[in-house]
Amino acid sequence: MPEKIEFKPLKDLGAVVLNETSELKFYVDEFKGHRYGSIRTFIKGDGYTGPTKAGVTLNARVLDEAIAAIEKLPRSPSTSRTGSSSASRRRPASSWSCA
Secondary structure: OOOOOOOOOOEEEEEEEEEOOEEEEEEEEEEOOEEEEEEEEEEEOOOOEEEEEEEEEEOHHHHHHHHHHHHOOOOOHHHOOOOOOHHHHHOOHHHOOOO
């Protein structure tokens, strides 16, 4: 049986529980000597526990721009309908989610 490899980020910054078997983790990681900020779904299961392909890994420049854009998001998306784009007409605001 292959040896189980445990994923260990450089710095774990926190997590948001999505359901009983998955969570969204925020962490700093390193690849080929460069540090990155990552947001990724992790699962806990019988066959596999660890990171999934669902997520993003961002370099410092992109991370700074992403944080600035995220800070502009309203705390309550359903109360801030400012535009009349076709996307907002097709999907009710109450169905907005992060998962």
